[in-house]
Amino acid sequence: MTKRVRFAPSPTGYLHIGSARTALFNYLYARNQGGKFLLRIEDTDLARSTEESTRSILDGLAWLGFAPDEEIVYQSNNADKHRAIALKLLEEGKAYRDFTPKEDRGDKDVKAAIVERAREQKNMRDNQFRDLSREESDAKAAAGEPFAIRLKVGETGKTAFEDAVYGLQERDYSEIEDLVLLRSDGHPLYNLAVVCDDIEMEITDVIRGQDHLTNTHKQILIYEALEKTPPRFAHLPLILAPGGKKLSKRIHGEIVSMTTYRDAGFLAAAFRNFLALLGWSAGEEREIYSLDELVEKFSLEGIHRSNAIFNFDSNNSRRWTDDKAMWMNAEYIRTMPLEEILPFVKAELKPAKLWRDEYEDEDKEWFEKTVDLIRERFFTLKDFSTQGRAYFSEDFDFDQAAIDKNLKKFPDLQAWLPELAERFAPVEDFTHDRIEEIVKQFAEEKGAKLGQIMNGSRALLTGLAVGPSMLAVFETLGKEKSIRRLKSRVAWNQ
């Protein structure tokens, strides 16, 4: 049978890192099994769901490259079906009308209220409307009394299922409340909606966050009431914030949003790779995997049971996100095939107004060589338009520290560097070896250390204290630009 899995986010915020990994694992599993990867937007909570969130989630998914194999299902569109199913269960006596007025929690903390309630509640079956006769129930309903529909959970027994990650899970009925299927306002609730949709979409394997592990028992009860075979479940460990706390959109903000990484110049391939290794391992000492390799290696057996921490430090701009994610992105940037990174560089340069169409035409060779030269020490795509700016534009900034350390500290350079420019002027073959000859001889003549000349030149030519070999920089920038920049007074006056 063809495997069918789904990623089912609720649109109450952007696509965050935990959801993204859930999507990734679903995607990998589907591809590995030759199955289908589906997408369902769980927008049953009208109050919290927003179109903007849906768009953001879709954007994030698109960036990661996970296109669903079938049309996107919007859960709210199925509300009528869910209602009908709840009514059918009511008809069959497997559910009942609960006329208890909806609890008004007011401003109370939801979490605290639940705990308080749980502490008091002894018997999950003590609802006075549970065994109301059909006539009485119908009469009250007909009289217009509002009611919720609850599933009638058995007096004794237990639910059990074999989780692909966590193993055998059992739960006694006495631990499970008669769950609400339909709210008194007629809206279906999550557990009902999920089960109905998963059945309708013919989902064979449900791969989702561990926070749903205990919900699963309730859902199994619904499957049983509906006389359907539940899918196979695989629950994923959670991704936590530093300190082992829950990663929250409210507290941690943009740091957990997928679009943040896209906008920060991450490569989707690198981020996917990083995500894959958070809670899963192929059981080998390897870190870098292409998508195809992940698909090939992926298995539910390789998923861990313990939560992982996503590291970042919001007080440290250098460490704004997980070190390993950043390292992996840098690794991809410097090692991926040159022709593959070129489109990304173009996309980065264009909005920064650093792009010229010649880079794909007569200057293609120069462009490729330059990208290859500078990518070596870049971490994100953003670096091409910031640190790499001097290679693509005459309008670049000078780093004050670079000027102080490599220029002003050696006043002689003020005269020397323009002099070096004069030495360059008559040179025909402005290439690495020839440049080296000239600079070395020049330094010798002046009794200066080679590094002094090189670093001073770097400050003038690139505005930075760090970068590729100066010989390569001279050659890449070319004779004209090198001369012009060596003679420029801008940095000296800064």
Place this chain on the structure above:
RNA sequence: GGUCGGUUCGUCUAGGGGUCCAGGACACCGCCCUUUCACGGCGGCGACACGGGUUCAAAUCCCGUACCGACUACCA
């Protein structure tokens, strides 16, 4: 409170009775390379939560404790 789950270097992890005085990666620190910064190479720091069992042998199995987490909603 109850139920369920988890616990290997700071972090991601390998390992599932002997091959482990625990391996890799990131981070950090040295050294080498070097005109700078990276890369790369070499090395260092650094962990089986705790306590009991079982066993000739336990990071690996069992029990308890601690800690962390999830769930316990007419949220999803």
